[in-house]
Amino acid sequence: MLTMLGLLPTFQRRLVNWYRAARRDLPWRTERQEKSKLPDPYRVLVSETMLQQTQVATVIPYFQRFVDRFPTVHALAQADEQEVLQLWQGLGYYSRARKLRLAAQMIVQQYNGRVPDQIEQLLLVPGVGRYTAGAIVSIGYDQPAPIVDGNVIRVISRLDLIRTNARDDPGALKQIWLRAEAVVPRRNCADFNSGLMELGATICLRRNPRCAICPVRAHCQALATGQQDAVPPVRKKKILEKQRRWVLCIERDKRYLIQQRPARGRWASMWQFLTVTPGTEESTTDDITPALAVMNRLAGLKLRSLRLLSRFDHRLTHRHYTFTAYHCRLAKKARLGATQWQRWVSLEELEQYPLPQPHRNIAQLLPSAAEDGSA
Ligand code: SF4
Structure with missing residues (x-):
């Protein structure tokens, strides 16, 4: 010095x-x-x-x-x-x-x-x-x-x-x-x-x-002193908290249900597909059927044709998420509900909404998912 x-x-x-x-x-x-x-x-x-x-x-x-x-x-x-x-x-x-x-x-x-x-x-x-x-x-x-x-x-x-x-x-x-x-x-x-x-x-x-x-x-x-490779030392490894999320891309007549996140916290005020936390964070199952039955019963959604779209990891500074995304359709007879915090949007309209990166990644899979499903 x-x-x-x-x-x-x-x-x-x-x-x-x-x-x-x-x-x-x-x-x-x-x-x-x-x-x-x-x-x-x-x-x-x-x-x-x-x-x-x-x-x-x-x-x-x-x-x-x-x-x-x-x-x-x-x-x-x-x-x-x-x-x-x-x-x-x-x-x-x-x-x-x-x-x-x-x-x-x-x-x-x-x-x-x-x-x-x-x-x-x-x-x-x-x-x-x-x-x-x-x-x-x-x-x-x-x-x-x-x-x-x-x-x-x-x-x-x-x-x-x-x-x-x-x-x-x-x-x-x-x-x-x-x-x-x-x-x-x-x-x-x-x-x-x-x-x-x-x-x-x-x-x-x-x-x-x-x-x-x-x-x-x-x-x-x-x-x-020949220590340029050793200084500064490598940081202590952080233990990342692991979390799982199921994401439901619910489609009806080529429109998707999105909802706005709360105004505080992670990804505040941004929009996302319907997202569910599995019963326990330790759970490793991708079997969403029981959760779906509950949602159908509680929210009257009448979801059908459930298909796995993608499963991927997303790391943040303190958290490690595993997202499992599904495409599904809303039965014709089901109510097309929407509130101030929910919208039914086309894929073109979706471009105008700020989405957290994992949901933006999922959105990019939807054009081909919709085509596959319509066959
Ligand atoms: S590159 Fe960095 S370590 Fe190497 S001489 Fe310059 S300041 Fe020192």
Whole structure:
């Protein structure tokens, strides 16, 4: 650490020069402000929100669609939540999308549409944590502020030879935040912080870091001691909670029954096919017949022609789902019920609804399922 502090200006200059020469051309880095080469802080807010827990390659098309549809804070503030969720569909962690819209509304109401440039103000904006606030201040306004994401954790852990994984060790994480604050320069903060993240994304890789071409290799204690592959150590394995879901794609006259999820919790306010939790989570049976009999009796659905569509796993951060999807038809005589939270929609109309990714995957199987069934 002392070695690096002594050479801090050299370290900063090397990183900034390297970033300016080697940076990837990403859509949120597009220069949009006429008098400044800095990215629009609104685009920083959107991109950094999308990039939380999500890979750059996945985010690029979502970001492009999102800012095409909502190019300004004002446009997003006026957006319908369902449309925002629909654009977010497939990106996961949907509370980010809802909070981003609320953030835009707050920024319009309290700051006349200008994204704040003070960390303290930003931390009061919905969905904005320490990382996003630091990114907006440093990258959007070129003001000194630290940022720490997964890439920065890895780079600083190696530079300073921090031997525990900061994601499992709050003490190490605090140390890295302090370090990120100490190394950020007074000028060129945007390129410095972007460079730190870019280095982690393209050079200081988790496996096989490319130390031979690293611009700050002279400052790296992990390389100096030959521990670059061992630092940071692999995270402790999480035990994922296992859950099973049966999904019923109920069809009548080429329309499918969907229902809206509650306004709180996982996939809040999104739409899905009728979904049933098997009697016990430990149950491994795919025999849905008893559950179907109960539903027919309780809801008067009169379901028939049940066919297995697909069975697949879907992992979230803390949960491992197994979805078993069925196609079935509603008897002609059955009531075509629908409530405020239920709709009968065609496959074309279904495209307009935000669906959690597992249900979107199932929806893609329906055109062929409907054809098979009509034979
Ligand atoms: S020298 Fe290697 S381990 Fe050290 S920062 Fe550069 S890429 Fe990472």
